[in-house]
Amino acid sequence: MIQRAQTAAPPASDAVHGIRPFSVLRTDLGPWRTRRRSWEELGLHSRRGREHVSTYSTGSDPVSRKHATIGGGLSTFDPVLAELSYRWYCPDGGSILDPFAGGSVRGLVAANNGHPYTGIDLSPSQIDANEETAAAWRDRDLLAAEPRWILGDSAEQLPRLPGGSFDYVFTCPPYHSLERYSDHPADLSAMRWGEFEQAYREIIAETVRCLAPNRFTTWVVGEVRGSTGMLRGLVPLTIAAHETAGARLYNDAVLLNTLGTVPMRLGAQWRASRKIGRHHQYVLTFVKGDARKATAALTS
Numbered sequence: 306m307i308q309r310a311q312t313a314a315p316p317a318s319d320a321v322h323g324i325r326p327f328s329v330l331r332t333d334l335g336p337w338r339t340r341r342r343s344w345e346e347l348g349l350h351s352r353r354g355r356e357h358v359s360t361y362s363t364g365s366d367p368v369s370r371k372h373a374t375i376g377g378g379l380s381t382f383d384p385v386l387a388e389l390s391y392r393w394y395c396p397d398g399g400s401i402l403d404p405f406a407g408g409s410v411r412g413l414v415a416a417n418n419g420h421p422y423t424g425i426d427l428s429p430s431q432i433d434a435n436e437e438t439a440a441a442w443r444d445r446d447l448l449a450a451e452p453r454w455i456l457g458d459s460a461e462q463l464p465r466l467p468g469g470s471f472d473y474v475f476t477c478p479p480y481h482s483l484e485r486y487s488d489h490p491a492d493l494s495a496m497r498w499g500e501f502e503q504a505y506r507e508i509i510a511e512t513v514r515c516l517a518p519n520r521f522t523t524w525v526v527g528e529v530r531g532s533t534g535m536l537r538g539l540v541p542l543t544i545a546a547h548e549t550a551g552a553r554l555y556n557d558a559v560l561l562n563t564l565g566t567v568p569m570r571l572g573a574q575w576r577a578s579r580k581i582g583r584h585h586q587y588v589l590t591f592v593k594g595d596a597r598k599a600t601a602a603l604t605s
């Protein structure tokens with residue numbers, strides 16, 4: 306909304322705030338950082354409501370294996386990635402569904418850009434915090450549409466939503482047990498891998514059902530290791546589950562994160578296990594129906 310007015314010259318049609326849709330998305334470069342600062346200055350508190358979350362790394366060395374209460378390694382969603390994804394893949398004013406809402410970022414960015422947003426999350430404290438932040442944004446006239454959060458298990462809540470009623474699905478699911486959100490039996494981060502896989506497939510199938518025909522859906526996922534150190538294959542699982550549900554993989558981008566503490570941790574990890582220092586995630590975009598028609602809905 307107000308941020309769009311700051312663009313000085315009309316951008317090339319594919320660029321948003323100087324960022325173009327290449328297959329590697331560079332969060333470390335100037336245009337991305339400048340835009341992220343603009344969002345932060347508006348007051349995005351993506352960690353609010355996430356005090357209960359703990360991180361768990363399945364690395365084999367003692368340091369990376371320990372449970373840590375959040376403060377340090379907690380993931381927070383990048384508002385620029387949300388904004389770009391909405392601008393690139395969601396029709397103007399189109400509705401957005403997010404089955405693993407987490408913090409308020411995706412909802413606030415959607416509503417600021419005029420998209421009605423529906424997020425589902427199991428955590429009552431997270432939803433309370435999100436609504437509090439949204440109320441403050443509403444008071445400051447920063448919302449051009451309404452964000453709403455539904456408390457509950459997506460496997461139960463999604464089947465209650467009408468089929469074909471959303472224009473875009475955009476989410477960042479639990480990366481299995483990398484972060485632990487709660488002990489709730491429906492919490493995907495608390496499940497054993499086999500249960501996780503089944504629940505994850507069901508939720509993906511439901512989001513595809515909720516999506517209108519000829520529309521895109523984007524999942525931001527990272528790989529995780531199991532207890533034997535092998536990669537779980539969350540990325541191929543996400544692709545296979547969408548294909549089974551009737552949405553085909555259309556774009557695969559790599560989100561390059563800043564290095565942060567990765568260089569400090571890498572030495573011991575590499576010497577002990579030859580595990581590389583991960584600082585990327587995947588941005589997987591699928592299409593339900595015809596990609597040309599989905600594209601036409603964005604430009605008409």
Ligand SMILES: C[S@@+](CC[C@H](N)C(=O)[O-])C[C@H]1O[C@@H](n2cnc3c(N)ncnc32)[C@H](O)[C@@H]1O
Pocket residue numbers: 351380381382404405406407408409410411425426427428431457458459460477478479480486491492493494
């Ligand atoms: C990866 S987090 C989202 C974090 C994201 N990086 C952010 O800050 O927006 C995933 C969310 O999924 C929620 N969750 C886990 N299992 C769920 C389920 N079965 N239904 C709905 N939400 C669930 C957790 O409470 C957590 O907030």
